[in-house]
Amino acid sequence: MSTIELKDKVILITGAAGFIGSNLVKKVFEIAQETTVIGIDSLNDYYDVSLKEYRLQELMQYEQFTFIKGNIADRALIQDVFEKYKPNIVVNLAAQAGVRYSITNPDAYVEANLIGFYNILEACRHSYDDGKEGVEHLVYASSSSVYGSNKKVPYSTDDKVDNPVSLYAATKKSNELLAHAYSKLYNIPSTGLRFFTVYGPAGRPDMAYFGFTNKLREGKKIQIFNYGNCLRDFTYVDDIVEGVVRVMQKAPERVTGEDGLPLPPYAVYNIGNSRPENLLEFVDILQQELIRAGVLPADYDFEAHKELVPMQPGDVPVTYADTEALERDFGFKPSTSLRDGLRKFAEWYKTYYSI
Numbered sequence: 194m195s196t197i198e199l200k201d202k203v204i205l206i207t208g209a210a211g212f213i214g215s216n217l218v219k220k221v222f223e224i225a226q227e228t229t230v231i232g233i234d235s236l237n238d239y240y241d242v243s244l245k246e247y248r249l250q251e252l253m254q255y256e257q258f259t260f261i262k263g264n265i266a267d268r269a270l271i272q273d274v275f276e277k278y279k280p281n282i283v284v285n286l287a288a289q290a291g292v293r294y295s296i297t298n299p300d301a302y303v304e305a306n307l308i309g310f311y312n313i314l315e316a317c318r319h320s321y322d323d324g325k326e327g328v329e330h331l332v333y334a335s336s337s338s339v340y341g342s343n344k345k346v347p348y349s350t351d352d353k354v355d356n357p358v359s360l361y362a363a364t365k366k367s368n369e370l371l372a373h374a375y376s377k378l379y380n381i382p383s384t385g386l387r388f389f390t391v392y393g394p395a396g397r398p399d400m401a402y403f404g405f406t407n408k409l410r411e412g413k414k415i416q417i418f419n420y421g422n423c424l425r426d427f428t429y430v431d432d433i434v435e436g437v438v439r440v441m442q443k444a445p446e447r448v449t450g451e452d453g454l455p456l457p458p459y460a461v462y463n464i465g466n467s468r469p470e471n472l473l474e475f476v477d478i479l480q481q482e483l484i485r486a487g488v489l490p491a492d493y494d495f496e497a498h499k500e501l502v503p504m505q506p507g508d509v510p511v512t513y514a515d516t517e518a519l520e521r522d523f524g525f526k527p528s529t530s531l532r533d534g535l536r537k538f539a540e541w542y543k544t545y546y547s548i
């Protein structure tokens with residue numbers, strides 16, 4: 194692998210106002226203050242836009258941060274951004290996320306995850322035009338959802354993942370395929386990261402832990418799918434961004450094959466906690482931490498607000514990351530416990546909503 198220093202580099206992060214993106218921008222500045230970060234985000238209203246604005250507000254304190262409001266599916270915009278800022282490292286996190294929403298809003302996935310990602314690949318490709326050094330590393334978000342209903346656990350990047358069970362998963366798998374072709378054709382060093390259920394402060398309100406919190410606070414019942422028989426590899430956001438910055442600094446090597454053509458400088462890794470938790474256990478810790486933080490009253494009748502319901506289409510019963518390759522190549526493994534992570538979420542929630 195070739196080592197890339199972040200110092201004095203230009204890093205383009207798409208989805209910078211998103212949950213993971215905003216945390217990544219902060220992390221980059223924590224370790225390399227002299228770096229320039231260009232963030233793009235469409236600030237779409239898939240969930241509460243004020244949360245994206247709040248995250249962005251926190252990023253505006255960094256002098257070296259430039260924000261561009263725009264859609265990665267806008268080819269001309271992406272071309273202009275690459276020509277103007279000439280990024281050395283590109284991290285593509287902008288995407289339409291969520292499994293269930295892809296059932297009612299498929300267009301959003303095709304636009305952001307397919308056309309948008311294609312534009313990023315094309316821009317990386319043309320960054321080498323006229324012998325320019327261009328993009329040294331493209332890192333992009335894939336997802337644990339590519340494993341579909343894989344029976345074998347833990348999920349390894351060596352497993353065959355040709356049977357997606359949602360459009361979201363199909364677009365993420367397509368990203369990996371497109372990246373492979375572009376890496377081979379244009380020698381773009383690329384690394385795809387399959388994230389496993391990421392949670393934390395200022396996270397996504399469409400995700401279970403956040404939605405459950407809102408409902409419990411409003412005194413509504415929460416629905417626990419598959420009667421609680423789901424195992425999820427919950428990964429704390431700080432662990433995810435630690436993994437991403439480490440990966441950003443080590444790109445797959447450019448090597449020429451026997452035929453004189455480049456071997457694709459291409460890699461895919463899992464980033465997950467590698468410790469799946471039962472959904473009921475998770476919800477139990479969540480409510481304890483919500484009580485501890487003062488979001489819920491001490492005498493909250495949790496049992497009365499819990500409803501066990503069947504599996505939802507597109508959902509999978511288990512996610513469990515094999516992170517051996519990540520540990521081997523980057524010396525890192527997520528380690529934040531669910532209790533510590535949910536505690537931080539509960540404390541943030543209390544402050545953010547002034548409870």
Ligand SMILES: NC(=O)c1ccc[n+]([C@@H]2O[C@H](COP(=O)([O-])OP(=O)(O)OC[C@H]3O[C@@H](n4cnc5c(N)ncnc54)[C@H](O)[C@@H]3O)[C@@H](O)[C@H]2O)c1
Pocket residue numbers: 207208209210211212213214233234235236237245263264265266285286287288289290291304305309334335336337387388389390391392397
């Ligand atoms: N959070 C998780 O558990 C998880 C798990 C697996 C994979 N991922 C992937 O990680 C990435 C980041 O996820 P997140 O949880 O931070 O989600 P997020 O929705 O908070 O962040 C994505 C950001 O991208 C922006 N965006 C969407 N479409 C865009 C477009 N066409 N052009 C420009 N901006 C656009 C959104 O406004 C949003 O701010 C996504 O690619 C997601 O699919 C997340």
